[in-house]
Amino acid sequence: MENKIRRRTLVQAAATAGVAAPVLAACGSGGGDADGPLKMVVWGGDLDKETYQARIDLFEAENPDIKIELQLIPSDQYEQKVQTMIAGGDGPDIMQVAEGVNTYSSKSQILPLDDYAKDAGLDLEQRFGPVGNLYSYEDKVYAIPDRSGAMIVYYNKDLFDAAGVAYPTAEWTQEDAQAAMEKLTVPGTQWGYGGAGWWPQWWSFAYQNGGQIIDDSGRPTANSPEVVAALQWANDLAHKDHFVPTAAEYADMGPDMGGDPAFAAGKVAMNTTGFWAIGGLLEADINWDIAPLWRGAQQAVSAFGSGLAISRDSKNPERAFKAIEFLTGADAQEVIIDKAQDVPANLEVQQSDAFLAPAWATKPINMAAFGESADFIFRAPFIPQWNEMQAAFNDNLGTFWNEGGDAQTELDKIQAQLESIISD
């Protein structure tokens, strides 16, 4: 018989395929010597790589004795990769950090930079304004701001003109915005606003109401009346008023659909997001511009950005800081806007003509909206447990965003979870 299947071979095959346990291999080889090239890691795509490299080239031209090796890691793997590098004792000299900065700083995995800044005569307040000490933990600065742009309102001029609605300004209130959304909505085909389900969006409304997610003493206040009102408003816009596409309506437009692509397709009249949408919209077939976010009881808007930090494994932190100082200086920061990558954190560049009338802009864009917004950016709570905090929100608000619901109920649950996360 040729096709006998023997019991033993099957058992062996099953056993070999096995039941895998997690593999935690942390093997490091230690960083290079003190005079070797500096290792710098950033996240992003091709444009980011090109922009960082162009800035590094400027630095190397001016400092021939220092070389920087740039390593770009895809955004969704960045945290894991950097974590593995540091755990293996092979952390980069310079690393890009953002909301998760205090995961590292609270565990002393990145160096406090105050003394380096003082020695270099770098005044963070003067160079970056209020975001100068954004990346600080327990009164020490751990990262130098590098990119920093407020969230802004993108609006479709043609849809506004057709509905006879005046263009948005920073003076709009939440009520004005809602009234405009109503006029801009055509049931089933066009919506007034792209939605506020992402934390930078609805948190902005919470801070506009005078609320806070984490208060100044570090206690969570996620279920305060101001936060509840903001969340309920943001959600009702979709499920009660129907001025915002619901999750189901977005899913019908295509995979991974949301405010950004729907705005580019002319389906929503307003969308709140960061600088990155500009590049794609220049090629889109719609007539658009940008404005600062509207206000509530007070003005508040979130910002997207990142800073540069030095890991504890750096063999030569002085050199690394020298590089960071140069990269966040005016000359190198201008590259960020020249390449249309992002908003440079350096105020001098933000106010320069290079930024306000960029060479690549094929149409006039109200770039001053970024500078205008900079005055009222609120400080998001970058707690060390940032990822866990985000998960607490996502784990409880999934159905709420998809189907509507009561903000108070959900935020009470989230508040309880945040209390346990932060006390840990």
Added chain:
Amino acid sequence: MSKTIDEAPGAVRDARRAGRRRTMSSRSRKEAFYFWLFISPWLIGFVGFLLGPMIASIYISLTEWDSFTPPEWVGLDNYAKALTEDPVFWKALGNTFYYAAISVPLGLAIGVWLANLLNKRVRGRKLFRTFIYLPTLVPLVATAMVFKMVLAPSGPLNEALSWIGIDGPNWLLDPTWVKPALIVLSAWGAGGATVLLLSAMNGIPRELYEAAEIDGAGAWRQFWSVTFPQITPVIFFNLIMGLIGSFQIFSQVYILTAGGPDNASQMVVPLLFREAFSFYHFGYASAVAWLLFVVIMAFTLIAFRTSRSWVFYEQEVK
């Protein structure tokens, strides 16, 4: 003790076992050397990259470790936390059971059904076989993107359901339907099992069917009394692999739903990945991994135990 060459080989072996176990002839020493030489890549890989990390993860599971600072010994706290305190762990485990309990039998049933169809002598049989196997070759990310469209609230699937008067749910957005949606996706990969089952069916001797036909067995009867018992070893193999695979489901969840909405599709492996690489709780994640190991081991053992009563091997005549 005789050394004649024409003696039965068994006798020689007996003699060796009795007298000179320790001294090896130069030939067998050489053989042993080559054995270790050729097995060493696998051995080194196993010890270095599997056994070592597994042992390390037992230790890590008894500590609190963020991967940066030195681990802190906490004993069995992580296990206690998973079993008594963390509602997400139980939810994820429940979801994983739900997924495994349906997707494994469903995958087998579809596999057997398809294999049986493809085994019939129809025109274009080879073409059909290729088509059935093709989906398993498509990268999961691409499949997931397509399924996002197929499962959209007004997507093709719900469109089809509406023809027969069913108002389809919002699949991936609805906590009740997100797990069935993942199961539908798993059925997409049934082609892998089909190919194995098909080759097993091909190996069934024609005489058995001829004999059954003479005895007056119809198609259905032939399937249950001839085909099915003959392919039980392959079904068993697919069952074990399916069990292990479905308990370890990761990519589908990670790409399609990220565990949402409200953890309704959170599974154990995505959960432990999140705990380790996003929350920096390596100790807890390792404990969850070992709990999953125990669960998978238990189910695999149960499957092996019960297999004696339903899996038919040709060399054991019953």
